Amino acid sequence: MTKKNTDIELEKLKAEHVALLETAKRTAADLQNYKRRIEEERSDLKIYANTELLRAVFPVIDNLKRAFDHLPADIQDHEWVKGISSIEKQLLETLTSLGLEPIKTIGEKFNPELHEAVMQGPGEKDQITQEFEKGFSFKGRALKPAKVKVGDGTQ
Numbered sequence: 001m002t003k004k005n006t007d008i009e010l011e012k013l014k015a016e017h018v019a020l021l022e023t024a025k026r027t028a029a030d031l032q033n034y035k036r037r038i039e040e041e042r043s044d045l046k047i048y049a050n051t052e053l054l055r056a057v058f059p060v061i062d063n064l065k066r067a068f069d070h071l072p073a074d075i076q077d078h079e080w081v082k083g084i085s086s087i088e089k090q091l092l093e094t095l096t097s098l099g100l101e102p103i104k105t106i107g108e109k110f111n112p113e114l115h116e117a118v119m120q121g122p123g124e125k126d127q128i129t130q131e132f133e134k135g136f137s138f139k140g141r142a143l144k145p146a147k148v149k150v151g152d153g154t155q
Contacts, residue, residue, distance in 0.1 A: 103135035116145040123151025
């Protein structure tokens with residue numbers, strides 16, 4: 001083989017090496033992106049599973065609140081009632097520690113993504129004046145809108 005043929009062959013091998021190196025880099029980047037996407041999907045799936053569980057628990061939370069709102073005065077200081085109240089508080093603290101957050105209402109501007117207006121009445125226009133049912137968000141996403149009364153602009 002002549003030196004010229006050897007040089008040409010060496011240049012071909014170098015070019016092939018560079019091309020293979022670039023392909024390997026792209027493949028490694030694609031794999032890294034794939035792993036990231038899979039982790040995001042896994043995380044989203046976990047959040048979705050949690051939201052379904054939370055939606056199933058919301059009626060229980062609402063009913064506990066209704067029960068305490070209508071508690072007869074003569075049993076408010078009963079130990080059994082205090083125990084049930086502690087259980088409700090523990091349930092809400094546990095859900096909060098997992099990422100559930102109550103939606104702010106009274107005094108806030110009405111936001112249809114977070115609030116459901118069930119009534120209008122006197123008060124500053126579009127400002128929430130009363131909360132009928134607590135709303136909740138999870139991981140920044142509203143799961144249960146708060147049912148509220150909104151001011152209609154009259155005093």
